[in-house]
Amino acid sequence: MRKCVLRMALFASIVAWTPVLSGCWDIKDINHRSLPIVMGVKQVDRAYKVLLLIPEVSPSEAKAKIVSGSGNTINEILDEINKNMEYKVDLLHLKVIVFERSIAEKGLDQSVESFMRSKDIPNKTFTAISEGALEPLFEKLEASSGSGGTEVYDFFEKNAGWSPEVVQTRIWEVFRSMDSYTRDVVIPIIKPGRTTTIESPGGAVIKNGKMVGDINSEESLLYNLFKGSGTQGKIEVMDHATVKIVSDRLNTTSEMHAGQAVLNSRLHLKVTVVETVGTPTEAQIKKEIDKQLSMRFNGMLRSAQAKEADILGLGQLFRDEMSRADLQHWRSKYYPFMKINFKVHVVIQDEGLLKIDV
Amino acid sequence: MNLLECLKSRQELDSDLFLTPMRLSDRTVTLAGYTSLIDMPQTMIVLRQLAQNDVASDHPLFALDSGLGVAMQNPDEQALLDAIAEGDLLIFSDEADRCIRIVPVSRTLSRAIESPTTENVLRGAISAFNEDLDTNIGLVKKHSLSEKLRIRSYMLGKNQRRRSVLLHMEGQNHDRLLESISNKLESLPDKDIPDLQALSELLGFSKWSLISRFNTTELPQEAASALESGKVVLLLDRFPFAVVLPSLLSDLFVTQNDRNFPTVFRVSFQILRILGLLANVLLPGLYVALVAVNPEVLRIEIALSIAGSREGVPYPALVETLLLLVIIELTLESAIRLPKTIGPTMTMVGGIILGQAVVDAKLVSNILIIILAATTIANFTIIGFQNATALRLYKYLLLVLSAMFGVLGLFVGMVIICAYLGHVSTFGIPYLTRWKTGGRHG
Numbered sequence: 046m047r048k049c050v051l052r053m054a055l056f057a058s059i060v061a062w063t064p065v066l067s068g069c070w071d072i073k074d075i076n077h078r079s080l081p082i083v084m085g086v087k088q089v090d091r092a093y094k095v096l097l098l099i100p101e102v103s104p105s106e107a108k109a110k111i112v113s114g115s116g117n118t119i120n121e122i123l124d125e126i127n128k129n130m131e132y133k134v135d136l137l138h139l140k141v142i143v144f145e146r147s148i149a150e151k152g153l154d155q156s157v158e159s160f161m162r163s164k165d166i167p168n169k170t171f172t173a174i175s176e177g178a179l180e181p182l183f184e185k186l187e188a189s190s191g192s193g194g195t196e197v198y199d200f201f202e203k204n205a206g207w208s209p210e211v212v213q214t215r216i217w218e219v220f221r222s223m224d225s226y227t228r229d230v231v232i233p234i235i236k237p238g239r240t241t242t243i244e245s246p247g248g249a250v251i252k253n254g255k256m257v258g259d260i261n262s263e264e265s266l267l268y269n270l271f272k273g274s275g276t277q278g279k280i281e282v283m284d285h286a287t288v289k290i291v292s293d294r295l296n297t298t299s300e301m302h303a304g305q306a307v308l309n310s311r312l313h314l315k316v317t318v319v320e321t322v323g324t325p326t327e328a329q330i331k332k333e334i335d336k337q338l339s340m341r342f343n344g345m346l347r348s349a350q351a352k353e354a355d356i357l358g359l360g361q362l363f364r365d366e367m368s369r370a371d372l373q374h375w376r377s378k379y380y381p382f383m384k385i386n387f388k389v390h391v392v393i394q395d396e397g398l399l400k401i402d403v
Numbered sequence: 404m405n406l407l408e409c410l411k412s413r414q415e416l417d418s419d420l421f422l423t424p425m426r427l428s429d430r431t432v433t434l435a436g437y438t439s440l441i442d443m444p445q446t447m448i449v450l451r452q453l454a455q456n457d458v459a460s461d462h463p464l465f466a467l468d469s470g471l472g473v474a475m476q477n478p479d480e481q482a483l484l485d486a487i488a489e490g491d492l493l494i495f496s497d498e499a500d501r502c503i504r505i506v507p508v509s510r511t512l513s514r515a516i517e518s519p520t521t522e523n524v525l526r527g528a529i530s531a532f533n534e535d536l537d538t539n540i541g542l543v544k545k546h547s548l549s550e551k552l553r554i555r556s557y558m559l560g561k562n563q564r565r566r567s568v569l570l571h572m573e574g575q576n577h578d579r580l581l582e583s584i585s586n587k588l589e590s591l592p593d594k595d596i597p598d599l600q601a602l603s604e605l606l607g608f609s610k611w612s613l614i615s616r617f618n619t620t621e622l623p624q625e626a627a628s629a630l631e632s633g634k635v636v637l638l639l640d641r642f643p644f645a646v647v648l649p650s651l652l653s654d655l656f657v658t659q660n661d662r663n664f665p666t667v668f669r670v671s672f673q674i675l676r677i678l679g680l681l682a683n684v685l686l687p688g689l690y691v692a693l694v695a696v697n698p699e700v701l702r703i704e705i706a707l708s709i710a711g712s713r714e715g716v717p718y719p720a721l722v723e724t725l726l727l728l729v730i731i732e733l734t735l736e737s738a739i740r741l742p743k744t745i746g747p748t749m750t751m752v753g754g755i756i757l758g759q760a761v762v763d764a765k766l767v768s769n770i771l772i773i774i775l776a777a778t779t780i781a782n783f784t785i786i787g788f789q790n791a792t793a794l795r796l797y798k799y800l801l802l803v804l805s806a807m808f809g810v811l812g813l814f815v816g817m818v819i820i821c822a823y824l825g826h827v828s829t830f831g832i833p834y835l836t837r838w839k840t841g842g843r844h845g
Binding site: 063064067069072073074075076078080082100102103104107135137138140167192193195198 | 693694695696698699703704706707708709710711712713714716719720769803806807808
């Protein structure tokens with residue numbers, strides 16, 4: 046009996062204390078939070094300026110608005126914006142962070158670190174670099190926000206508008222590259238489009254958190270190839286034929302020969318022929334693809350080597366062959382002198398509905 | 404003469420009791436019984452027939468071996484009243500103080516065998532139990548024609564006598580289960596069983612239990628298959644359901660009727676029921692957790708659409724959900740007892756209230772309507788109304804925990820429910836056991 050009473054008392058106290066101790070009255074419902082989708086960061090002299098693209102939805106229509114503020118640190122600005130907003134600013138759904146080119150050239154370390162440190166910004170947020178000033182870009186985004194401002198997110202999202210020439214780089218990847226000996230990163234560059242909402246002319250090469258150069262869209266494709274993001278659907282235009290890449294596979298082997306890194310890489314592509322000029326043979330088409338991709342790859346790698354920026358993460362392949370002390374000097378001692386044999390092996394899977402003369 | 408006098412004085416208290424004089428093979432006798440239980444004209448015809456036979460075979464009417472019912476030896480008043488209460492007819496000889504008890508032609512006080520009203524059968528035997536115990540036993544016997552079927556009969560209750568019958572299949576049983584049940588029934592013969600809760604108490608189950616410890620089924624086919632698999636079936640007089648012991652988790656998902664479908668369909672039905680259970684228990688809690696506490700789990704598109712649909716809703720998600728859940732529970736509860744002619748009104752009013760008006764009035768968001776409609780539908784994918792009722796309760800626990808702790812609370816609630824289910828056992832057989840025919844349990 047006594048035990049029973051004790052048990053009842055315990056149960057009653059659990060039931061009574063749980064709501065009291067949970068702090069559940071601080072919870073804000075989803076319609077009392079504003080969920081910014083895009084954050085823009087720029088630096089004017091020493092002060093930061095932050096722009097937020099916040100969707101405004103109602104049952105009948107969806108649009109977005111721009112809220113901005115400036116201050117000494119990003120968090121100070123966010124706090125200021127939060128104070129002035131009618132809803133609580135909740136960065137949990139932040140999808141894209143856009144840096145202005147000038148801040149990227151100065152270095153992203155501080156802002157990326159603060160984003161990684163913050164608990165409410167997801168680490169999987171996409172990053173992008175705005176080629177021009179942020180304001181025109183945001184105005185364009187606001188003007189074309191038919192679905193509540195998710196356009197720029199859809200642009201990067203793989204199951205929506207992403208295409209293989211666009212680099213996807215998440216904030217944690219930028220953070221990882223900042224302290225890595227053997228890996229640098231490319232952040233896509235975007236600008237307001239002339240007819241579309243945005244367009245991406247290529248990517249920015251980021252070495253240790255600083256932008257040191259850029260690559261174009263064609264080279265972004267190769268970057269995606271090495272990253273394993275897939276190149277399906279990309280159309281390659283050559284002199285005598287236009288082909289569409291159906292699938293790709295990359296084999297790489299790495300070896301060290303007397304202090305020189307040698308990388309053998311073989312790209313297997315399956316393509317379908319979309320268009321021909323004249324009557325090229327299959328062998329001719331294959332040769333053209335090999336030539337075009339190899340040239341482009343070697344060009345991109347040479348310029349990256351010159352900047353000592355290992356954007357393809359090739360140093361990762363040599364990690365097991367070098368001591369940790371040597372790895373420190375990968376970018377300066379080994380990477381610029383690395384020898385790479387790049388071969389493309391093409392299978393024409395499909396010639397379309399018309400035959401090619403063999 | 405003494406006994407007859409007793410009955411006469413009794414008649415003044417109970418007008419249903421009749422005492423009719425009658426001539427049977429040249430003797431004057433008095434018949435006694437309840438008008439409401441005995442079909443008098445038919446019984447008299449039968450009696451005359453029997454009496455003539457007796458005369459023809461030269462037997463005195465009240466001789467012990469006359470074959471006219473059972474002679475009662477020196478009965479006391481209580482014995483007579485009990486016999487009458489059971490619906491038997493008493494014949495008193497006017498000359499000697501002797502009494503015979505016979506089974507008369509009784510009035511039909513049960514409905515005919517009909518199709519079930521609480522369980523629908525799509526493919527399988529459609530006849531259902533009714534209020535008559537013997538009919539029910541007969542139905543079970545028809546469905547499991549086996550010489551191994553054993554029947555034990557009990558008379559329970561003191562003020563309200565109630566016949567009950569325990570059926571089991573010889574050799575299939577878990578002995579301890581059978582022993583425990585029959586011990587309980589034998590040890591408390593004076594306890595009245597007006598309802599199932601009293602039966603539950605008689606069998607020693609806690610009255611605070613949140614899980615029905617026995618299954619009830621209206622289908623002889625289900626009862627027979629339960630017997631076949633080694634469970635114990637209890638039939639009560641005037642109760643058109645078979646009580647199947649023990650009840651297990653699998654009874655929520657598996658029904659014998661499924662076996663009338665090909666295996667692939669049977670398994671898909673069962674998966675569907677499991678999904679139904681999860682949807683019913685989880686959805687309201689998940690809605691509150693995602694809308695109020697952890698909106699980051701949602702995809703941005705749905706987050707924006709929910710935020711849009713909640714625009715202008717004044718209450719927090721928990722209150723909003725509880726409001727609508729209570730309306731749904733009220734609808735369910737009222738629909739049970741509504742006359743069939745008023746049923747459509749309920750549907751219409753409920754449909755309008757829950758459909759659009761409540762959204763237009765900005766009391767709740769329209770996503771919530773979808774969630775709660777799904778919850779209510781999913782509730783009844785579970786087999787057995789008693790199980791569906793139990794499930795209705797669990798979702799409130801998850802709802803409250805989700806409102807406080809979000810998705811974490813939802814999982815904690817699941818753990819609590821699983822722990823509770825794991826702790827329940829019926830006569831040493833855990834609720835979460837996978838039942839095997841002839842297997843050893845407990």
